[in-house]
Amino acid sequence: MKVYHASNTIIKRPDTLHSRVALDFGQGFYVTVLREQAIKYGERFKLRKQQAFLNVYELSDGWQAKNIKKFTAYDAEWLDFITANRRQRSVVSYDCVEGGIANDRIFRTIDLFLSQDISRDEALKRLRFEEPNHQICFLKQALIDAFLSFIDAEEI
Template sequence: MIVFHGSTEIIRQPLANAGRRNLDFGTGFYVTDLRDQAVFWANRPVNNNRPHWLNVYELDMDGILNSGYHYLRFSSYDFEWLEFVVANRRGEERWQTYDLIEGGIANDRVFNTIELYAAGLTPREDALEKLRYEKPNNQLCLLRQELIDRYLHFIAAEEVTSSVAVKGKEKK
């Protein structure tokens, strides 16, 4: 499976423990199979005045699934996804028992719902009703360095601006 990571750096050898804490699926290396989502991430306003890179990888999902790694997949924005994301953002580290987690990203469209629910200002039923109409983007969080080293292979990096990629440019 081809996956992408939007960044201000070319990342040939990703690290599982280099990410921020208390994210949706824990501290790991995040990729997506949605190219536009990674390009958007690389071009976030916080990255202005820096290069924007789309890192492209091959992820051997068959190898991962056949090797006994603990894989958790959320197919929708449902109660289990909501509780898992909120718990991790609170620092509960439910992600610790998994090696790879896949599911929707808590992007701008769903962030407010999550924050209101986490603060106890929106009942669970209301939060789930709002999330029900959202089509999830997709993110995969690789949580173990061993998994990254064995099953995620760097292919290329493309410099990107907005939704247009400039192929073949790579810093040495």
């Protein structure tokens, strides 16, 4: 299956080390099956007067047989996992995490919750109406090395 990663550089050999900490699913390499979502994310680099590239990879079969956590909704478990990662608190260790991304609109709810401006219940009520999008975060380099192959990159 094809997956996409937007960046200000071409990444032929993805790794988990160059990611920022305190991201949704932790420090890792993020991809999505949604091409348009990756392109939209890549536009952020262009707004900062940087080059933007859509890196395309082949994700081979078998990766989901590993220690994977999959979130299918913006629910209490997802909220707890996201907020723990953003606060850099300890979470259950996985090789890879798949689920919805905290995009701009969703991040506003997360931000209000993290700053204690809204309660957990209020955050969950707001998230209930959001349609999950998609991201896969590879947290272990061995998983990237075994299942992710660079195909091409195109300038956005």
